[in-house]
Amino acid sequence: MNRNLKFWLTGAVLTVFSAAKAQQSESFIYTPQQPKPGETVEIIYDPAGTPLAGSKEVHAVAYVYNSNYRWQTVDVNMKPANGNKFNGQIAFDKSFGMATLKFTAGDSTDNNKDMSYTIMAAGTDGGPYNAPGAYAGWGLLRAERFGYGIPGYFKDPKLTDTAFYYWMNNEIVRHPKESSSALAVPFAKGVWAYQKEAAIPRIRNVIGYLTKLGGEENLLKVREIYSQVLRQKPSVDSLDAVMLKDYPQGSVARLMAYKKLNEERDFNKKITLSEQFLVDFPMAKTDAGFDEENRISYSTVYQNIVVLNVMNKNFDILTKYIDSMPYYAVINIYYKIIEIAHKREDQTDQKLAPYAKMLVNRMETFRNQQPAEFWFLLPNEWTQHFEKDMVNNLLISYVNILKNTGENQEGLKYALEAQSFLNYKTAPLNYDEVVLLQKNGQANKVSDVLIKSMYENQATPEMLDMLKANYVAQYKTEDGFDKYLESLKNAALSVASKAKMEMIKKDMPDWSMYDAAGKLIKFKELRGKTIVMDFWATWCVPCKASFPGMKLAVEKYKKDPNVAFYFVDTEERTANYKAEVNKFIKDNNYPFHILFDNKVKGGTMTEEVYNSICKAFTISGIPQKLIIDKNCKVRFIAVGYYGSASALADEMSEMIEATKKAN
Known part of the structure; x- marks a missing residue:
């Protein structure tokens, strides 16, 4: 045995138990109770008393940790059995170490109240210890803070530093040949968390063992220990110098190139560096684990190239990179070059349409080609995740673009796809359909x-x-x-809306502002009325998007002399903003009483009243609506706009009526 490894292990032994096995429960029974790698396990699941109680159909997924120290997902076919129970089988391969299951029905999930349903494999030699991977898998499953668990499996994973170290230690002591290199980094993190400075001698032995093994993979583990565990930057820098020399196209070289392009402030140079990065370090050959640990994002590299080129009016750059673009790059680039331009009308939809189509088509390729970073999702789970991203991030605006450019058949196809997910909960999409x-x-x-x-x-x-x-x-x-x-x-929506409304009673700061006709409006002269103040700006897309709903509210109360609406244009910088405001209001036939915020003394922006509101109520952001009672007390504050004109009008009405009745 390697001397460093031997010292590492003999110095690490705690009191070690014999073979561990997961406890069965009334909801979860499996046979054999100590399965060996390669055996088929029979499962009986009873949803009674769980979040899935009464379900007619149950699905299950097993997250398997193998002796190669990797996670994989296994679909478990569950069939109805007697007494509202469900049966299933898992045919584990010979590398099986442990498996943790979750059961689902609709939107409900059962993971044994955050304690998991876990099966640990016994050793094949008939000895007292579990199979390789069993101890490690059980510890890593609950070590989400170290980044080793199953994303989203636990709501609140509970594992002490002592317990994590214990399970890593057991794996390495029992299966040193298989695990020592694979688990060197999590072991170092575990022993440091458990013993802090007292662990340094043993961690140095881990480093010595990995260094003697050599090779880029093991040296990167040494680097991670220096960087993430011991926090020794000089050691990291020294190792980086060695690795840059020995592996000029390796992971450290990739990290240095990525840092350089991120730090570059000249846009044209950043584009050049980003393009060269993809040439020197192809995404297909990258070390995804190292990239994640060091925050190297290929999506960011693609965004640099495409978005900065588009800022220079070069949309056609998309053609060169579209076919290799990663998943999140598609989503982010669509937002930056299509969604924003479409909403702000910076470009015509005719200009945007072909590039939007390219991005949507690229996104479609991922429907049946699940990206590696989503390894923890089963195919049906991936389909749900993909559809959510596709609809929320691309299709709502894409349908609108297709409608506006006369692509009616394609637009309807995607509208119906989006509705299968959104179910008519998005007003703009509903109208487009x-x-x-x-x-x-x-x-x-x-x-x-x-x-x-x-x-x-x-x-x-x-x-x-x-x-x-x-x-x-x-x-x-x-x-x-x-x-x-x-x-x-749906009456339940109105009840839910009212439940979310929090009535307050706070003094409104005094103000005076001029309206579009040049008349000075003084707040103190409005006492006795219910006042609605809507703070907005010409540059604010959601502000203007909310105006159709506000128009409905204004028209509802146009005959009520005791309710007054004021639309306060704020945070403007341009010299001709008043003319721009007046034109926008006239062109859209909005029956709004416009007020212009005052410039701050010595400032260039119109924000005096708005700033006083933000300071008084510790809020920020527009659109921002204040409902003020007849005694000049603010009763409701609503920030933002969520897309439905009819819902906004109803919410405004509910707040106004509640304010009118308030004491």
């Missing part, structure tokens, strides 16, 4: 979409007009329409 149905000759389906949208209270003003037109056509009058509209909404 309505338009696309009409353009595709399916107007007979529009009414169903309108009703589903209103049930979720996710409708645009145009959709409300359509509903009214349908109602008048049927009943020959508008009488009763408002009551009909309310009847379409």
Whole structure:
């Protein structure tokens, strides 16, 4: 035995137990109770008393830790059995060390109340110890703080430093030949967490053992121990110098090149360095573990190249890199060059459409090619994860772009795909589907979409007009329409909305501002009215997106002399902002009373009143709406906009009515 390894092990022995096995429970029974690698294990799962109680269908996944010290996921086919129980089998291969299962039904998950359902393999030699990988897997499973567990398996993993060290130690003591190199880093982290400075001699023996083994892989482990455990930068720097010389295209060289391109501030030089990085260090040959440990992101490299080129009006660079672009690069680049430009109207949809299509098509390739970083997801779980990312990050705006550029058939296809995930909970998408149905000759389906949208209270003003037109056509009058509209909404949503509203009672800072007609409006002269103040800016996309909903609210109260709306334009820098505001309001036919925030003394931005509000209530961000009672007390503060004109109008109405009744 290597001298360093022998000293490392003999110095590490705690009181070591014989073979460990997971405890069975009423919900989880398996046979044989001490399976050996290569055996098939029979499972009986009883969901009674678990979050899955009463489920007619149950799925299971096993996270297997093998003797090669790697995790893998195994799909477990669960079939209904007698007494509402479920049976399944896991045919483990000969490398099996331990497995932890989770059971799911719909959106519910059972992991034994965060204690896990775990099976540990017995040794094949009939001895008293578990198979290689069993001890390590049980410790690593719960060591999420070290980055070794199953992402998302536990809500609150509980494992003491002593216990983690114990399980790493047991694995290495019992299976030194198989585990010593593979587990050197987690062992070093565990013994340091357990003993701190007292562990340094043993950690140095680990370093000596790895150094003697040699090779880039083992030297990188030494580097990680110096960097992440001992925090010895001089040692890291010395080792880096050696590795740069011995492995000029290796991981340390990749890290240095990545740091250099990240630190570069000249955009053109950053593009050049990023392109050269992909030439020198192809993503297909990278060490993903080292990259994650050292925060090397290929997605960032691709973003540097594409986004900075697009800033220089070179959209066509996308063609060169699209086919090799990693998963998160697609999502982030779409947001930066398509989503933002589309919302702000920085580019026409005709200009954006072909590049949006390229990114969506690239995203589609991942549907059936699960990226390696999602190894812990089963195919069906990956499908759900992919669909969520695809819809939320690309399809909502992509459908709108397709609609606006006349790609009606393609637009409807993606609208229906998005709706299968969102279920009519996004007003802009709902309206786009309505338009696309009409353009595709399916107007007979529009009414169903309108009703589903209103049930979720996710409708645009145009959709409300359509509903009214349908109602008048049927009943020959508008009488009763408002009551009909309310009847379409899910009452539970209104209850939930009211539950989220927190009424306060705080003094409103005094203010005076000029309106668009040049009249000075003084807050103290508004006492006796319920006041709605909506802080916005010409550059704020969500502010302007919320205006159709605010228009509905303004129109609802236009005959109420005791309710006044003021739309405060704030945080403007340009010299002609007032003209821009007035044009925007006129072009969109908004019946808003505009106020212009004052410049801060000695400043260049119009933010005096807005700053006083932020300071008084410890808030920030626009759009920001304040509901103020007749005694000049702020009763509600709402920040942001979540996409539905009808829901916003209802929320404003609920807050106004509650404020009017407040004492």
